[in-house]
Amino acid sequence: MGTGCKPVGVILRRFESSPAHQYNGEPSRARRCASGTLQVMGRISNRWIMWSAIAALALCLLVGLVIPMDRLDGKGWPTRAIGYPLSAIVLPGWWRLFGKRRGAPFPHLATALFVTPFVLDLVGNLFRLFDEVQNFDDALHFVNWAFLVAGVVVLLWPWRLDTWVLVWLGTGFGAIAIVLWEFVEYVVQETGTTGLNLTYEDTISDLMLSSAGGVLGALVIVAAKRGRA
Numbered sequence: 602m603g604t605g606c607k608p609v610g611v612i613l614r615r616f617e618s619s620p621a622h623q624y625n626g627e628p629s630r631a632r633r634c635a636s637g638t639l640q641v642m643g644r645i646s647n648r649w650i651m652w653s654a655i656a657a658l659a660l661c662l663l664v665g666l667v668i669p670m671d672r673l674d675g676k677g678w679p680t681r682a683i684g685y686p687l688s689a690i691v692l693p694g695w696w697r698l699f700g701k702r703r704g705a706p707f708p709h710l711a712t713a714l715f716v717t718p719f720v721l722d723l724v725g726n727l728f729r730l731f732d733e734v735q736n737f738d739d740a741l742h743f744v745n746w747a748f749l750v751a752g753v754v755v756l757l758w759p760w761r762l763d764t765w766v767l768v769w770l771g772t773g774f775g776a777i778a779i780v781l782w783e784f785v786e787y788v789v790q791e792t793g794t795t796g797l798n799l800t801y802e803d804t805i806s807d808l809m810l811s812s813a814g815g816v817l818g819a820l821v822i823v824a825a826k827r828g829r830a
Contacts, residue, residue: 650710654689746815753771
């Protein structure tokens with residue numbers, strides 16, 4: 602490259618400081634409009650992501666309820682059809698009660714991240730991935746909790762908490778969530794569901810993998826947000 606090329610940042614700063622693109626020391630109107638447009642496009646994109654995740658959740662549940670499948674015997678599908686949709690309303694409900702008054706945006710992306718693990722669980726059962734893919738359950742626990750905790754951290758981000766607070770809150774949520782999940786699985790099994798095959802080793806493995814996935818999810822979101830700041 603020739604030595605006459607100037608860094609883009611220098612050119613941009615000179616462009617914005619020129620009289621033609623400033624008014625009383627403010628950044629150019631074109632730059633502000635571009636920034637606002639990108640924010641609006643981001644919100645629209647996140648909204649579509651959220652509705653796509655919710656639609657996938659509804660479709661999977663409907664398929665399992667309407668189409669008879671031997672592979673779903675003992676999987677507690679009616680119970681899932683009642684409980685899993687709650688994942689789509691928990692964060693919006695939290696936002697309406699607490700986030701809206703603080704001026705936080707609607708949690709489109711956080712809701713999508715929160716719903717995704719339940720979609721993956723349903724897909725795994727519909728396509729017999731739990732039965733036919735070795736260690737699929739272990740991998741899914743790790744991945745699902747990364748999504749769950751990532752959703753919580755995205756939800757809390759507008760509160761401008763310290764990085765370490767966000768990571769610990771997300772990690773703590775993930776740890777509590779997996780304990781509750783394992784308890785619910787135990788209760789469901791005790792009520793007569795036969796397809797869970799819970800063991801002590803399986804429970805300990807799920808606790809550790811899910812907690813580790815939660816830590817990763819929190820760190821990834823924090824790193825991504827800090828990189829964009």
